[in-house]
Amino acid sequence: MDLRFTADELAFRDEVQQFFRIAVPADIRRKCVLGQRLSKPELQRWTRILFEKGWATPAWDPEWGGTGWSPVQQYIFKEELHMAPAPEPLSFNVNMIGPVLIAFGTDEQKRRFLPSIARLDYWFCQGFSEPGAGSDLASLRTSARLEGDHYMVNGQKLWTSTAHHAEWCFLLVRTDPNAKKQQGITYLLMDMRSPGITVRPIVTIDGHHETNEMFLENVRIPVGNRIGEENKGWDYAKYLLGNERSGIARVGISKMRVRRAKELARNIDAGGRPLSEDRGFRERVALLEIELKALEITQMRLISAAAPAGKPDPKSSILKMKGSELQQAAAQLLLETAGYEAMEFDRDFLRGAHSTPSPHDWALTIAPNHYFARHVSIVGGSNEIQRNILAKTVLGL
Amino acid sequence: MDFELTPDQQMITDGLQRLLAERYDFEHRKVHLFGAPGWSRDMWSRYAEMGLLGLPFAQSDGGLGCGPVETMIVSEAFGRALALEPYIPTVLLAGGCLRLAGTPAQRSDLVPRIAEGSELLAFAHVERQARYDLADVTTTAQRPTASADWTLNGAKSFVLHADTADKLIVSARVSGRQRDRSGLALFLVDSNAPGVARRAYVMQDGMRAADVTLSNVRVSSDALLGTAGNALPIIERVVDCTIAALCAEAVGAMTRAHELTVEYLKVRKQFGAPIGSFQALQHRAVDMLVMIEQARSLSMYATMMAEEADAKTRAQAISAAKSYVGRAGKLVGEQAIQLHGGIGVTEECAVGHYYRRLTMIDILLGDSAHHLAVVAASAD
Numbered sequence: 001m002d003l004r005f006t007a008d009e010l011a012f013r014d015e016v017q018q019f020f021r022i023a024v025p026a027d028i029r030r031k032c033v034l035g036q037r038l039s040k041p042e043l044q045r046w047t048r049i050l051f052e053k054g055w056a057t058p059a060w061d062p063e064w065g066g067t068g069w070s071p072v073q074q075y076i077f078k079e080e081l082h083m084a085p086a087p088e089p090l091s092f093n094v095n096m097i098g099p100v101l102i103a104f105g106t107d108e109q110k111r112r113f114l115p116s117i118a119r120l121d122y123w124f125c126q127g128f129s130e131p132g133a134g135s136d137l138a139s140l141r142t143s144a145r146l147e148g149d150h151y152m153v154n155g156q157k158l159w160t161s162t163a164h165h166a167e168w169c170f171l172l173v174r175t176d177p178n179a180k181k182q183q184g185i186t187y188l189l190m191d192m193r194s195p196g197i198t199v200r201p202i203v204t205i206d207g208h209h210e211t212n213e214m215f216l217e218n219v220r221i222p223v224g225n226r227i228g229e230e231n232k233g234w235d236y237a238k239y240l241l242g243n244e245r246s247g248i249a250r251v252g253i254s255k256m257r258v259r260r261a262k263e264l265a266r267n268i269d270a271g272g273r274p275l276s277e278d279r280g281f282r283e284r285v286a287l288l289e290i291e292l293k294a295l296e297i298t299q300m301r302l303i304s305a306a307a308p309a310g311k312p313d314p315k316s317s318i319l320k321m322k323g324s325e326l327q328q329a330a331a332q333l334l335l336e337t338a339g340y341e342a343m344e345f346d347r348d349f350l351r352g353a354h355s356t357p358s359p360h361d362w363a364l365t366i367a368p369n370h371y372f373a374r375h376v377s378i379v380g381g382s383n384e385i386q387r388n389i390l391a392k393t394v395l396g397l
Numbered sequence: 398m399d400f401e402l403t404p405d406q407q408m409i410t411d412g413l414q415r416l417l418a419e420r421y422d423f424e425h426r427k428v429h430l431f432g433a434p435g436w437s438r439d440m441w442s443r444y445a446e447m448g449l450l451g452l453p454f455a456q457s458d459g460g461l462g463c464g465p466v467e468t469m470i471v472s473e474a475f476g477r478a479l480a481l482e483p484y485i486p487t488v489l490l491a492g493g494c495l496r497l498a499g500t501p502a503q504r505s506d507l508v509p510r511i512a513e514g515s516e517l518l519a520f521a522h523v524e525r526q527a528r529y530d531l532a533d534v535t536t537t538a539q540r541p542t543a544s545a546d547w548t549l550n551g552a553k554s555f556v557l558h559a560d561t562a563d564k565l566i567v568s569a570r571v572s573g574r575q576r577d578r579s580g581l582a583l584f585l586v587d588s589n590a591p592g593v594a595r596r597a598y599v600m601q602d603g604m605r606a607a608d609v610t611l612s613n614v615r616v617s618s619d620a621l622l623g624t625a626g627n628a629l630p631i632i633e634r635v636v637d638c639t640i641a642a643l644c645a646e647a648v649g650a651m652t653r654a655h656e657l658t659v660e661y662l663k664v665r666k667q668f669g670a671p672i673g674s675f676q677a678l679q680h681r682a683v684d685m686l687v688m689i690e691q692a693r694s695l696s697m698y699a700t701m702m703a704e705e706a707d708a709k710t711r712a713q714a715i716s717a718a719k720s721y722v723g724r725a726g727k728l729v730g731e732q733a734i735q736l737h738g739g740i741g742v743t744e745e746c747a748v749g750h751y752y753r754r755l756t757m758i759d760i761l762l763g764d765s766a767h768h769l770a771v772v773a774a775s776a777d
Contacts, residue, residue, distance in 0.1 A: 001406075001466050002399045003701040009398065072398050262777075282773035290695070290717045290772065297694035304400050318687050390686060391679035395659050 003297060005072070013076050020084035023049050032085040033260075035365035036352040037208060040123065040165045046087050047120040057094050057118045061102050064110060065118050071303040082252025083259075092124045092162070093117045097170045100187075100240050104228040113168075113189070125163040127171035127190065127214065128237065130156060135385050137172075138181045138234060142216060144173035144188065146223070146230075151175075151188060153196075153219040159379075161211040163199045166192050169214075171221075176231050187233035189225040196220075204375070206368035207347045249323030250376075251296050257330035258288055261337040264362065268337065275337065284336070288329055295322050314393035317386035324376040324383060331373040334366045342367040400697075402470070410470050412447055417478040423747050429481055434561045435605045436481035442514050450488055451512025453638075454496055459509035465641055465703040469696065472642040476649025479754055481603060483517055483558035489642055490557070491518035491566040493635035494583050498623030503585060507564075519562035521553035521586075521609050522632060529763040531632055533576045536611060538569035538584060538625075540618075547621070549584060549592075549614040559607035560597035562588050567611065568632060571625045581628040585620045586611075602754040633708060637715045640762050641699040644722045647758045648696045651689045651726060654733040654751035658682065661737055678736055685729045692725040713775055716768035723765030726755035 005013065024032075028046055031038060038046075050056040058074050060066035069077065081088065098117050101110055116122040133140040142155025153173055163169065169190040176184030190197075196219040201209045227236055262285060265276035275281050302313050335342055341363035348354055349364045377383045391397040402410065420440065429437040444450055452467050454460020461467075468489070475484060488511065495507055495518075510516035527533035536551025549569050559565060565586045573580030586593065592614035595607040623631060659682055662673030672678055699718035705711040730752035734741035741748050759765055 001402060001697065001700075003697060005398060279770075279773065282776065283769055286717075286720075286769055286773040286776060289776070290721050290769075291691065293698060293717060294691040294694045294721060297698055298690055300398055301400055301694065301697075304398070315690070318690055322687060322691065384680070387680045387683040388676070390683045391676075394686065395679070395682055397659065397662060397673040397679050397682065 003300075005076075009072055009076065012073055013080065016077055016080045017084075019053065019055075020080060020086055023053065024084055024086045025049075028087060029085065031352050032087060034361065035369050037210070037350060038087050039352060042352075043087055043090060044120045047089050050089060051119045056089060056120075057098060059095075060098055060114075060118075064098075064102050064114050072300065075300065075303060079252040079255075082250065083256050085256050090120060090123065090162075092126050092170075093120060093122070096126065096240050097124045097168075097189075100170070100227060100236050103239060104187075104236050108224075109189075109227070122168050123162065123166045124168045124170055125160050125166035125192075127157045127160055127169045129159045131158050134158075135382050137237075138185065140172055140174060140185065142171075142173050143177070144175050144186060144221070146175070149224075150220045150222050151186075151226075153188070153190070153216050153221055155216050157214040157216070159202075159211050160199070160214040163192070163212040163214050164201065164209075168192060170227075172233050172237055175233075179231065182234040184231055185233040185237070186230050187227040187236045188221050189227065190219065190221050191225075194219050194221070204372060206350065206372035207345065208350055208368065208372070249295060249299050249319040250327055251292055251299065251323065254288070254292055254323075254326045254330040257327075257334055258285060258292070261285070261330070261333045264334075264337050268339070281337075284333060288326065288333060291322070291326055291329075295319070295326060298322070314389060317381075317389045320380065321377075321383045321386045327376050328373045331366075331370040335370045338363045338366045342370075402466075406467060406470060409447070409449075409467060410474065413449070413471060413474045414477075416443060416447070417474055417480070421478040421480060423750075426479060426481065430603045435599065435603065436483065440480070441482050444482065444484070445512065445514030448512070449484075450514055451508065453488065453492065454504075454508045454512065458496075458504040459512055460496075461512075465638065465700045468638070468642050468703075469645040469700040472645035473649035473652075473696075476646035476651075476754075477653040479602075479650065479750055483519070483561065483605075485639060485642065486519045486557040486559075486562065487511060487517050489639045490520035490522075490635060491562075491564070493638055494520065494566045494622055494631060497634055498583055498628065498631045500619070500622070502619065503622065516564065517558065517562045519556050519559040519565050519588075519607075520635075521556045521559060521565045522568045523555050524552060525554045529767045530576060531636060532578050532581070532629055534568055534570050534581055535575050536567065536569040538571050538582055544618060546615045546617050547584060549586065549611045549616065551611050553609040553611070555606055556609050557604065557606050559588070559595055559609055560605050564588060565593070565609065566622065567609075568628060569611075578629050580626050581632070582625040583622040583628045583631065584616050585622060586614060586616055590614055590616070600757060602750070602757040604754075604757070630708065633712070634704075636762055637711055638703045640715050640719050641696070641703040643758050643761060644692070644696040644699045644718045647722045647726050647755055648689065648693050650751050650755055650758070651685075651692060651729040654729060654748050654755075655682070655685050655689055657748055657751075658685070658733045658736050665738075672736075681732050681736060685732050688725045688728055692722045695721050709775060713772060716763075716771040719763060720765045720768035720772065723759035723768070726759055727765075730755045 028042055047056055057065045058067040058069050058077055062068040101113055128137060130140050144151040144153045169192055171188045171190045173186055173188055174184050175186040196217045198215040199212045202211050202213060203209050266274050268275040270278050299319055302315055346364045350368050448461050449471055451460040452463045456462040492511060507516060524535060538547045538549050540547045565588055567584045567586050568581055570580050571582045592612045594610045597607040600606050662678060663671055665672050695718040699715050702711050702714035733748040734752055737748055740746045
C-alpha cells in the first residue's frame with residue numbers, strides 16, 4: 001500500500017499543470033476565478049484547445065479519442081483542471097453520451113457523432129427527467145411510436161439544462177406502455193432542429209438561465225438514431241448514470257473554493273485582524289479540508305477497485321453524496337467569508353455579460369453559486385436515492 | 398498510488414483475523430475482561446508466535462522490520478475484536494521510544510524479550526495538568542555530576558497497562574520550565590524499583606491503566622534513552638505513529654459495530670417487518686457506512702504519513718486523521734446503539750462496548766477538538 005503518487009505520476013501532474021498554465025485563455029480563466037458562467041462560444045473555444053492537445057475526452061476508449069491514461073492520471077487531470085481553474089468540458093458530451101455511444105452505438109453512429117461530440121461541434125443535452133419522473137426516472141411517459149423508418153415522439157421533458165445551446169439531445173422515451181416500467185424504455189438521439197420541439201427557459205434560484213422545460217409534439221426521430229435495441233434504453237441509461245456518479249465528487253472544485261476563501265480571508269478585516277487569523281474561521285476551513293482529503297483517498301480507493309467492464313461500483317454513490325455535500329459546504333464557506341459583500345445581486349455579471357473590473361466584483365457570484373450548489377445533491381439521483389442504492393446493494397437491506 | 402497489500406501483509410491479516418475469530422469472540426473477551434490481569438496472557442503468547450509483538454522493530458534487534466502498514470492491519474483487527482492486550486503501550490508507545498531512541502545495548506536486551514512476549518512495557522509520559530500538551534512535563538530527573546545516577550521525582554497519570562508492565566519508559570525534565578520544548582529525557586525504569594508506586598484501575602472500556610508516582614527513584618546513566626534534553630521530537634514521533642494505529646483500531650471497531658448493526662436490522666422485527674426495511678433506519682446505516690469509509694481513508698493517510706520525517710507535515714496529517722476518526726467514532730457508536738434500540742444500552746450487547754472503546758480512543762493522545770485546533774492553527 002502506498003498512497004503517494006509515483007515519480008511518473010508526479011511528472012504527469014507537472015506536465016498537466018504546465019499545460020493549464022499556458023493553455024487556458026486569460027479571459028476564460030478570469031471568469032472561472034470569479035465564478036462567472038461561461039457562454040457557449042467560450043466553452044467551445046476551450047474544448048477545442050483541449051481537443052487539439054488530445055485531452056478533450058481522456059476517459060474514452062483510445063480508439064475513439066481517449067488518452068489511455070490510468071485512473072490515477074485521469075484523476076490528476078481532473079483535479080488540476082478544477083484547480084487551474086479551467087472550465088470542465090461539457091459533462092453531457094464527455095461523461096454521458098460519449099461513453100454510451102462507445103459502449104452501445106453502431107460503428108456508423110460512432111463515426112458520425114463521436115468526433116463532433118469531442119470537439120463540441122455538437123452540444124448535447126439530456127432529455128431524461130419529466131414533470132412526473134424525477135428520482136423515479138423509470139416512470140417517464142414521453143411516448144414514441146414507430147411509424148415506418150422513424151419514431152413519432154410526444155411528451156414533456158424537464159430540467160433539460162443547456163437545451164437552448166444544444167444541437168442534439170439524448171432522450172429516453174416510452175416505446176412499450178404495457179411492459180414493466182423499466183422495460184419499455186428506448187434511448188434516442190434527437191436533432192434539436194427537428195420540428196415540434198419547444199424549449200422554454202427555467203430561471204433557477206441563482207437568477208441564471210441554464211435549465212429548461214422542453215415540449216415535444218409529433219417530433220420525428222429516424223430509427224437510425226436509436227441507441228441499441230428498442231425497449232432496452234434503461235440499461236444504457238443506467239450505465240450512463242453510473243458514469244455520471246463517479247465523476248460527480250468534484251473534489252477539485254471544492255478544493256478550489258476553499259483555496260479561494262482562504263485567499264480572500266487574508267484581505268478581509270474581522271475585528272482588527274484578517275479573517276484568515278480567526279480561530280473559528282480556521283477551524284471551519286480545517287474541517288472541510290480534512291473531509292476533502294478523506295474523499296480524495298476514498299475516490300482513489302474506489303477507482304482502483306473498480307471492475308474493468310465499466311460496471312460502476314455501487315459504493316460510488318458515496319462519492320456522489322459526500323462530493324455534493326462538500327461542494328455545498330465549500331460554497332457556504334465562501335459565503336461566510338464574503339459577509340456583506342455577498343449581498344449585491346448582478347445578473348449580468350453572473351452570466352459574464354460584462355466584466356469591467358471593479359474592487360467589489362470578487363463577491364458578486366458567491367451567493368448565486370452558493371444558491372445554485374443546492375442542485376448538486378438533487379441532480380443525477382438525489383442523495384436520498386444514493387442512500388437507497390447503498391442500503392440495498394452494499395448493506396443488503 | 399497503490400492500495401494493495403503485499404502477500405506478507407495479507408498473510409498477517411488472514412492469520413490474525415482467523416485467530417481472533419476463533420478465540421476472541423464476545424464471550425471469550427468477557428472472560429478475559431473480568432479475570433486477572435484483565436486481558437489474556439494466552440493470546441499474548443499467540444501474538445508473539447505470529448511475530449506481532451516484534452513487528453515494528455529492526456530485524457537486527459530481533460524484530461520483524463515491518464512498518465506502519467503492518468501496524469495498521471494489526472490494529473484494525475484488534476479494533477474489530479476489542480482486544481484487551483497491552484499492545485499499544487508495549488509495542489507502540491514504549492516500544493516506539495525504544496526503537497527510535499534506545500541504545501544498541503538497550504535494544505538488544507529488550508527487543509527479543511518484547512518480541513517473545515516475556516517483557517511488558519508502559520510509557521509513563523502524560524501528567525494530569527498537561528492535558529494533551531506533550532511538552533508539559535514537571536517530573537524531574539537530576540544528577541549531581543555527569544556520570545552519577547539520575548534521580549527521578551514526579552507523578553504520571555493514565556499510564557496504559559502500567560499495572561502489569563515490567564518496565565516503564567518515563568519522560569522527565571532535565572532542564573527548562575514546565576512547557577518548554579527542550580529539556581526532556583526518557584528513562585528506562587524498573588516498575589518495581591524503590592520509589593515507584595502504582596495506583597492501578599480499570600478504564601471505561603475495560604482496558605487497564607495506572608497512575609505512577611516517582612519518589613527519589615534512582616536509575617543509572619545507562620537507563621537513559623537517547624540524549625538528555627532532546628526527547629520531545631522522539632515522543633512526538635512515537636505518539637504520531639501510535640495515533641495512526643489508534644485510527645486503524647477505531648476503523649476496525651466502527652466496521653464491526655456497523656456490521657453488527659446491519660445484521661440486527663435484518664433480523665429484528667417490529668410492526669410485522671424487519672426494521673431494516675424502514676427507510677429512516679436504512680439511511681442512518683448508510684450514513685454510518687459513508688463516515689466509516691471516510692475514516693478508513695484517513696486512517697490510511699495517517700499510516701502513510703506516520704513516518705514522514707518533516708514533523709509539521711506529519712503532525713498535520715496525523716491530527717487531521719485523529720480529529721475525523723474521533724468524530725466518526727462518536728457518530729457510528731451512537732447510531733449503532735440507537736439502531737439497536739433498548740438492547741443497545743445494555744452491557745450484554747456488544748455495540749455498547751464498541752462505543753465505550755471508541756469514546757476512549759477519541760480521548761487518548763488528544764481528542765477530536767484538540768486535533769482540529771492543531772490542524773487549524775498550523776494550516777497555511
